[in-house]
Amino acid sequence: MNKVYLVGFMGCGKSAIGKRLSFFTKLPFYDMDHEIVQKTGMTIPQIFATYGEERFREMETEFLQTFRDEMCIIATGGGVAMRKENRKLMRESGLVFFLDAPFRDIWRRIATDKNRPIVHRSTRSEIEKLYHKRYEAYKESAHFIVQTRQRSLSKVTEYIAFQMERLSSKPTIIASHQDTAGSPQK
Template identity: 75%
Template sequence: MKKVYLIGYMGCGKSAIGKRLSFATKMPYYDMDTEIVRMTGLTIPQIFEMYGEERFREMETEFLRTFRDEFCIIATGGGVAMRKENREIMRETGLVFFLNAPFRDIWRRISTDRNRPIVQRSTRSDLEQLFNNRKPQYLHGAHFKVETENRSLRDIVDYIAFQIGRLKGEI
């Protein structure tokens, strides 16, 4: 186990939890979308506009295959776990935590986000259906399901940090 992957639907808290988890575990934190933007020099909406969603999904798989080999925390994009290959790579190279948040909480966080192309072109109903369609793949890809409803960021981070420490033999 080298990497810790945070998976889940957009707006479930992967970035917020990843940053805090990095501090708690002293492991570096990377946001997959931020890294892809850095490597390409394009924003996520620009990548979708210029190359389409399928090419963006290929970039995510390339990231998982080639990203540096170090102990770290990676907040993945919301669609990463939809590809079987991605789930296999993550499960083989690290621990995978699915952050399970209720859709109503997610909608509150993402509904006005201009940097999410899927949100901009979809209705609430479409996004909820996508959420429901993706959930089985998140569950299938994860080693741990982390319930976020009615839990503070600190409680969630403490739980994940405990599991990391336990599996690394530090507890």
């Protein structure tokens, strides 16, 4: 295991869990969106307005292809798993955890966030359709599906850290796992 990727819809808790996981495991944490912002010198809304969403998605792929080779935790962007190439890059270079949060929890967290261009220009119904459209891609990218509903940040962090430790001594990642809630894994 080299990298740990946290995937899921915007607002599912990737950054919050990533920071806690970093503290818990003593591994460096990187937020993909933050790294892209640092590299371009533009905010995510500015990137979308200047270059469009497709170019932003290309930047996410470039990040996965070129980011430093070190043991670390990466909170990915909410759309990164939509590209088959990205799913393959993540699965081959690390361990992928899908933070599966119910849409109602996500909407509560993102509805007023001005740094999310997709939310800013869409209705709740449109965002919910996008959530359902992306759901299968998150599952396809994941080695583990982690149910976050009614679980504290601490419980989710401990579970991921446990799986990281359990698999760290093994040379390959096992293709199928169950989380404590019994969700099937890829």
